Amino acid sequence: MSLSKPSGSNKRKITDEHRQFKENRELQYFCSEINNKILCLICKSVISVPKLYNIKRHYEQHKSKYDQYEGLLRQEKLKEFLSGYKKQQIMFTKIPQENEAAVKVSYVLSELIAKHSKPFTEGDFIKTCLIKTAEIICPGNLKAFQNISLLRNTVAERITELACNLSNQIKIKIPTFEYFSIACDESTDIGGTAQLAVFFRACDMEFNIFEELLEIIPMLDTTTEEDVFVSVFKLLKKYDLHLEKLSSVALDGASMTGKIKDSLKEKKRMKMLNINFIGHISQEQDVSVLSDPMWLQDLHGRYNEALIEFKFKIAREKSNYNSH
Structure with a gap:
């Protein structure tokens, strides 16, 4: 009759024994329990099996050197080891x-x-x-x-990361905006490449004003009216800015104004671009095309005037309501 072998799950583990570390072993073997592990304070190595036999056997390596410490000297040596270990841990914490x-x-x-x-x-x-x-x-x-x-490369990386973070913040805030305006400025960099800078200004339901540079778009080939048009509206699609909320477009000069105006007139071509939110513009007048570089200040002035009138109207209606 054959006897069945006990299964591996029935084997006793050291952790199941729940051994308690006795404090007198600290002084006797210069070891201490730290984070549920037995640590040798002399060589800073972990004693894997927390049994007296294993602790004693490990101490045998240092016995000849540290058995000479007795009584108060041994207690002072233990305090020195513990203090040194704590300082080491503080140092490792301080470095991060x-x-x-x-x-x-x-x-x-x-x-x-x-x-x-x-x-x-x-x-x-x-x-x-x-x-x-x-x-x-x-x-x-x-x-x-x-x-x-x-370093130069480090600074470049930091600025790139900050720009990406700013872009993400803009995307988070965009759904709260009621209306927005854009300003486009076309210039040429030192390498001869045309760069189209698109600025963005918006307000939410509480009339909080938010403005930021959306992006600088390199115009690598040509700067025809179609190139400018496609670049701007692809950027609006990227940030999920819907055209029904677009109140005005400010441009840097007559040439840019003509490019945008001609593009707005061709509604059929706008549909051919497969941009979902294009199609809300029924006439050219639906979007104000400005070439005045002071448009932001003018807009802010009109906003302040409207806000004062709005508050006055609310106060007057509230007064009439209370009188009734």
Whole structure:
């Protein structure tokens, strides 16, 4: 008659024994229980099996050197080991915090470089200034300033990430906008490529004004009326900006005005572009095409006048209602 072998699931595991670490072993074998693991305070290695035999066998490696400590000397040595371990853990915690601060400073300074239209290489000069300042004012924190990365490629990456984040924020806010206007400016860069800058201004139900540069579109081939038209309306589709909410288009000059006007007249061609939200414009007059560069200020002035009149009307109607 053959005996069946016990299944693997019935084997006893060390974790199932729920062994308790005795405090007197700290002083006796210079080990301590940290995060449910037995750690040798001498060599900082983990004793995998928390049994007395394994702890004692591990201590045998250091016995000849540390058995000489007895009584108060041994207690002081244990305190020294525990204090050293805690300092080591604090150091490892402090390093990530310093690195996080250095990365944050790198983003902030990269944003300032972009806002002031400075070349990316300015980052190296700024870092040199920071280090020289730290050497005089706070030499103890010099290493933290040295950890700030402001290399040309790093600054370029930081600015790209910030731009992507801004684009995502715009997409989140767009559904709350009631009306919007765009301003287009065509210019040529140092390489001879035409660049079409599209600015965006909108307001929500609470009359909060939001404006931002949507995108700079490189016109790689030609800048005909069709090229400008397709580029602008593809950009509006990208950001899910519906034409029924478009109140005005501001342009930089007569040539651009003609391009947009001619495109708006050709409603049939707009349908051929397969842009879902195109088709709301029945006449050219439905969208105001302006060439005045001060359109934003004019719009803001009209908004303030309308807001005052609107508040006055509400107050008057409220007063009439209370009188009844």
